[in-house]
Amino acid sequence: MNNILLKYMENRFQPKIIDPKKGFFGEGPVITISRECGCTAINVANMMAEKLTAKTGNRWTCITKEILEYSAKELNLAPGKIEYVFNSMEKTTWDEILGAFSNKYYQSDRKIKKTIADVVRGFACRGNCIIIGRGGVVLTQGIQRSFHIKLQAPLEWRAAQLQEIYQSSMKDMLSYANEIDKKREILRNYFNKKPLLDTTFDVVYNAKNLSDEMIAEASINLIEMKGVLGKQIVMG
Structure with a gap:
């Protein structure tokens, strides 16, 4: 797999997967960014x-x-074989039976999701990373040195942003945004065991009214005040 960043991760994060029960609290620092479809998180994360x-x-x-790539590697599968999990799809019982008998590399939905959770926690515990989506906000709640961001915006505004990317109709983009939001919510709720509340996040931004630069700067200020990077500032 010719992915320079993945190879960097492999070298940096040995051993591959840690036991989240051992030394899980107090590790990090880690930042998670959850986003509604149409809110661009990668620009904020890179900044x-x-x-x-x-x-x-x-x-x-x-x-x-x-x-996705690292989880697939741990399971000895091609990334495409587990991508369906991130699309909130599940195998039928018949698929499970056929897969178990026909493929020596077969892995169940539960095993795949557990591996994904372990990989996310492994990256998070070792710190100095910003995890975009993938249930990160739920899976890293036990880490004290963590900060959780959510990007949201009115549906029509998000659909307009998607139109510029996909060159499609507003109707199609409204439908697409709703579909992706539901899929992301299903994955988060699976890891959380119940619907996720906005109070799970440290801060929620309206991406329509704030630039990526403003969100990045404000977040870093809050991260410092919360003590994620070091000494905490006690708020009155």
């Missing part, structure tokens, strides 16, 4: 990673598709 690298002297990394 934050660059600023935090300069501020702390430690290299910060943005992680999203690497979770």
